[in-house]
Amino acid sequence: MKKNNFKIVYTLTLLAGLILTTITPEAISAEFAVVVNAKNGTSGSQEEIRREVKRTFMKQQSSWTGNIDAFPLDRDPSNAAHQAFLKNVLQMSEQELDAHWLSMKQQQGQTPPRVVGSTRILLRLIGKKEGGMGVVNVDELAGAPASVKALLQFTD
Amino acid sequence: MKIISCHVDGRYHIPDIIRLSRVGVVSMGILLGSSILTPAIALDADKNDRLSKLEAQLSKAMGLILLLQNEISVIKNENSTGEAKTGNLKQITQSVQENSERMDDMEDVVLDLEDKTGSRALVKAFDAVSIDIGGFLHSAYTYVDGESGSAGSFNRQTFELLMKAELGQSWSAFIAQAFIRESAPIFQDDEGRKDPTFRIPGAGISPTVIAWANYKASDALNVRLGRFITPHGIVNIDHFPASLLDPEQPQFLRPFGGQTMFANFMTGINVHGQKFGENGTLKYDFYLGNFVGNPENINYGGRLAYKIAGTGFTVGANVGGGSRTNVDAVGGASSNYLLYGGDLLYDKGNILWKSEFFATDEDLGENRLTFYTQPAYRINNKWTAFYRFDFLDDGTGTGDKIEHAIGLNYRPIQSVVLRSILTLKGFDAVDSSLPNGPLSEADVRSYQLSATFSF
Numbered sequence A: 001m002k003k004n005n006f007k008i009v010y011t012l013t014l015l016a017g018l019i020l021t022t023i024t025p026e027a028i029s030a031e032f033a034v035v036v037n038a039k040n041g042t043s044g045s046q047e048e049i050r051r052e053v054k055r056t057f058m059k060q061q062s063s064w065t066g067n068i069d070a071f072p073l074d075r076d077p078s079n080a081a082h083q084a085f086l087k088n089v090l091q092m093s094e095q096e097l098d099a100h101w102l103s104m105k106q107q108q109g110q111t112p113p114r115v116v117g118s119t120r121i122l123l124r125l126i127g128k129k130e131g132g133m134g135v136v137n138v139d140e141l142a143g144a145p146a147s148v149k150a151l152l153q154f155t156d
Numbered sequence B: 001m002k003i004i005s006c007h008v009d010g011r012y013h014i015p016d017i018i019r020l021s022r023v024g025v026v027s028m029g030i031l032l033g034s035s036i037l038t039p040a041i042a043l044d045a046d047k048n049d050r051l052s053k054l055e056a057q058l059s060k061a062m063g064l065i066l067l068l069q070n071e072i073s074v075i076k077n078e079n080s081t082g083e084a085k086t087g088n089l090k091q092i093t094q095s096v097q098e099n100s101e102r103m104d105d106m107e108d109v110v111l112d113l114e115d116k117t118g119s120r121a122l123v124k125a126f127d128a129v130s131i132d133i134g135g136f137l138h139s140a141y142t143y144v145d146g147e148s149g150s151a152g153s154f155n156r157q158t159f160e161l162l163m164k165a166e167l168g169q170s171w172s173a174f175i176a177q178a179f180i181r182e183s184a185p186i187f188q189d190d191e192g193r194k195d196p197t198f199r200i201p202g203a204g205i206s207p208t209v210i211a212w213a214n215y216k217a218s219d220a221l222n223v224r225l226g227r228f229i230t231p232h233g234i235v236n237i238d239h240f241p242a243s244l245l246d247p248e249q250p251q252f253l254r255p256f257g258g259q260t261m262f263a264n265f266m267t268g269i270n271v272h273g274q275k276f277g278e279n280g281t282l283k284y285d286f287y288l289g290n291f292v293g294n295p296e297n298i299n300y301g302g303r304l305a306y307k308i309a310g311t312g313f314t315v316g317a318n319v320g321g322g323s324r325t326n327v328d329a330v331g332g333a334s335s336n337y338l339l340y341g342g343d344l345l346y347d348k349g350n351i352l353w354k355s356e357f358f359a360t361d362e363d364l365g366e367n368r369l370t371f372y373t374q375p376a377y378r379i380n381n382k383w384t385a386f387y388r389f390d391f392l393d394d395g396t397g398t399g400d401k402i403e404h405a406i407g408l409n410y411r412p413i414q415s416v417v418l419r420s421i422l423t424l425k426g427f428d429a430v431d432s433s434l435p436n437g438p439l440s441e442a443d444v445r446s447y448q449l450s451a452t453f454s455f
Helices: A002-028 A046-057 A080-090 A094-108 A119-128 B014-040 B044-117
Strands: A031-037 A071-074 A132-137 A148-155 B130-145 B150-168 B171-182 B184-187 B196-199 B208-218 B221-229 B265-276 B280-291 B294-308 B313-325 B334-348 B351-362 B368-378 B383-393 B401-410 B416-427 B442-454
Touching: A031 A080, A031 A119, A046 A071, A046 A080, A046 A132, A046 A148, A046 B265, A071 A119, A080 A094, A080 A132, A080 A148, A094 B130, A094 B150, A094 B442, A119 A132, A119 A148, A119 B044, B130 B196, B150 B184, B208 B265, B265 B294, B294 B334
Parallel strands: A071 A132, B150 B196
Antiparallel strands: A031 A132, A031 A148, B130 B150, B130 B442, B150 B171, B171 B208, B184 B196, B208 B221, B221 B265, B265 B280, B280 B294, B294 B313, B313 B334, B334 B351, B351 B368, B368 B383, B383 B401, B401 B416, B416 B442
């Protein structure tokens, strides 16, 4: 009897562990979105859009499709959206990004995108600038102005 | 007997009021009934009098009923208005909360601005849409240990100011103004390879390193006019000490602003652009201009580079030509040359590997050849180690020069880089049968500590 109880507890513990390890990363993952002006006509596969977003953010590409001057905006380095963007879209470390900007500043005078702290102000700026782009948590898109749209969604 | 009850808050609520009104109506009915029955059994003489009294009472009762009905309506209305008010209050609270959040955002922005500007006067550009200013300081101590002597000096102090102005849509300008106090290590012995010292060029120089205006038609087509870095290879384009593992650069780019293989800087016109594709980015540069040391002759050239997406590889092909003045080789006469070369960059993860080669075909003097390869390993976010093998045959007939450089870069923060570099340089012997011979073989060790501070 004791042996059976032990087996049941052991099996249940294993199952619980398995379920936790399978579910937890999904459960705690957050969704983010690269937001652009509603007039932005960029299209393509997810990977094509990711590459274009990366080039635009890093100011290697200065215009969106349709020759609209790009106006990328950044978040504070401690912001979860910035960190997720760095990891999943730029696929770089903070140091690699810093090195990129150091060389861009000294070779061409290109400065990093302006940092905007408030999501509300970020969305309004993107709505005002045709080439605007920024990254937000998907939850923050509720109540966003109609002048912006999500171009790319990604999970951290 | 208690007819009505009152709630603890002292108010009558709708069910109580309805109950109250029902009781009132029933009471009135009983009262009326009794009043009506009474006159039927009374004497005729009193009939008229009683009828009048009854009518008066009835009228009073009716008035009372109406009064009660009115009061009930008023109380009902009051309750429904209260419910509406509660709904409005919720909306108002939400709105106030939202406005408070907006106000907080605005205050954060204002505080940030206040922190940056305070009561200071703001700099305004005359006409530019925007101006960005930065720069760097670079200092170095170098100790050179030769076969017949040694010398050490804080030999480099550079302050460079960088400015970028947006003149309007599609138009921009970039300027790098340097203020340099430095002396280059040279050899004062007859053979120029054994007894090191430092050449002091005077009070210092302040060259305008870069000054160009750029018109952007699109990412694929830009036109740049002015003084620019000659777009060949990798290190010459990287150029600035803050971006370099070894600020002394490979041998073919020395001296600063010289034309050992090609002119490091060019004054003229540069057409450049890039095209983005699914598999990578194609970048091109074409230029036409003058080297400051040989202003009467036009130089031309270009570079085509392809960055292969996702691999870390960039491969470049270079072609150039023109005319140069080389006092050592051709006695001051101009030599026409044709330049060709290639470069390969691998930059991914912990590895940063740069390699370049260039060769020239000279119509006067010897042809030139140079190549280097510089693998580097990013130990972590702060430390990078590198090695460089560097070969140069500069066409002067003084033998090949080979350098082995090994160094360590440390970045305590991204805008500060501290370096320690050891360089072993070997001069090949030159046979007595050659025009500049005989020259003996010589080895030199050089140690350099340097720091670059960007802002």
